[in-house]
Amino acid sequence: MASRPKRLPRVITVRRADYLSPNMIRVTFAGPELEGFPPGHEGANCKLILPREGESREEFETYFAPDGPEEKVHAVRTYTIRSFRPESLELDIDFVAHGDNGPATRWAQRATEGAFLGLLGPGPAKLTDFYADWYLIAADLSALPVAEATLEALPADAHGAAVFEVPSKEDIRSITVPKGVEVTWLVQEDVHKPSTAQVDLIRGLDWPSGTVQTCIAGESSVIRALRDYLHNERNVPKKDTYISGYWKIGLIEDQHQQMKRAEAAAVQA
Numbered sequence: 001m002a003s004r005p006k007r008l009p010r011v012i013t014v015r016r017a018d019y020l021s022p023n024m025i026r027v028t029f030a031g032p033e034l035e036g037f038p039p040g041h042e043g044a045n046c047k048l049i050l051p052r053e054g055e056s057r058e059e060f061e062t063y064f065a066p067d068g069p070e071e072k073v074h075a076v077r078t079y080t081i082r083s084f085r086p087e088s089l090e091l092d093i094d095f096v097a098h099g100d101n102g103p104a105t106r107w108a109q110r111a112t113e114g115a116f117l118g119l120l121g122p123g124p125a126k127l128t129d130f131y132a133d134w135y136l137i138a139a140d141l142s143a144l145p146v147a148e149a150t151l152e153a154l155p156a157d158a159h160g161a162a163v164f165e166v167p168s169k170e171d172i173r174s175i176t177v178p179k180g181v182e183v184t185w186l187v188q189e190d191v192h193k194p195s196t197a198q199v200d201l202i203r204g205l206d207w208p209s210g211t212v213q214t215c216i217a218g219e220s221s222v223i224r225a226l227r228d229y230l231h232n233e234r235n236v237p238k239k240d241t242y243i244s245g246y247w248k249i250g251l252i253e254d255q256h257q258q259m260k261r262a263e264a265a266a267v268q269a
């Protein structure tokens, strides 16, 4: 039996949940539980602890009381801080609505005012130091929050390319980007079929001279191919690349994280 986490989460409350597009839900949390949440962490990870089906807030909260039960009974999933407004204590997290087969997605698809979950984090913001001549941003829907946060933080005179892969043309949204960043949207309806669309497009880009920084995340096999291209064919130094697998076809998050840890250990061995 796993022991309870060392850090205790905030239990936060939904103010509203809206579909941004057919496959993306923005959940806005608000309330005094967000007092002291650090501003300026857009794009950072957080961990969401999901209540069990039918669980009351009172019962859920007993797990995080100093003398609460030791066992870990709740699913935990990783998400991105999309935005936080300290003046109104409002926090947005964008969820891909990918069906009913995952506890986080199931929770988000049903979330209404007053729903709750546990939040741990945020971790550190992903990209804070912008020094490149050219930026490459690539994301599927799961990574659109980190991509959007990064694009909003880029210097106004930044140049680069942003490539987004979404499951329907209705998921294409207006996104704030610096004038020098060219945006391409790709539509791949079946997200459970391995896709090479982003890799093919990025391979076809005129590769610039000078320093390149990246913010790339999404399905694991796409990330593997892009990492190989950037590091082995384009020799982009690892320190200049944020590139991360956010989910993997056929694996739940715990299995995906386990796979990533095993791969990292194999590289270090």
Ligand SMILES: Cc1cc2nc3c(=O)[nH]c(=O)nc-3n(C[C@H](O)[C@H](O)[C@H](O)COP(=O)(O)OP(=O)(O)OC[C@H]3O[C@@H](n4cnc5c(N)ncnc54)[C@H](O)[C@@H]3O)c2cc1C
Pocket (backbone or CB within 6 Å): 045, 077, 078, 079, 080, 081, 093, 094, 095, 096, 098, 101, 102, 103, 104, 105, 106, 141, 142, 143, 145, 146, 191, 245, 246, 247, 248, 249, 250, 251, 252, 253, 254
């Ligand atoms: C650092 C980081 C930040 C992330 N930020 C976000 C975010 O802001 N928004 C967001 O939506 N996701 C984000 N993700 C991805 C999210 O953690 C995973 O998609 C997670 O698996 C969702 O949990 P679940 O309970 O819905 O599904 P799980 O129980 O983990 O998986 C159930 C099934 O759904 C499939 N699945 C999982 N994710 C997707 C998907 N995106 N599309 C289609 N099928 C999927 C799995 O392969 C599995 O078959 C992030 C991941 C990481 C590592």
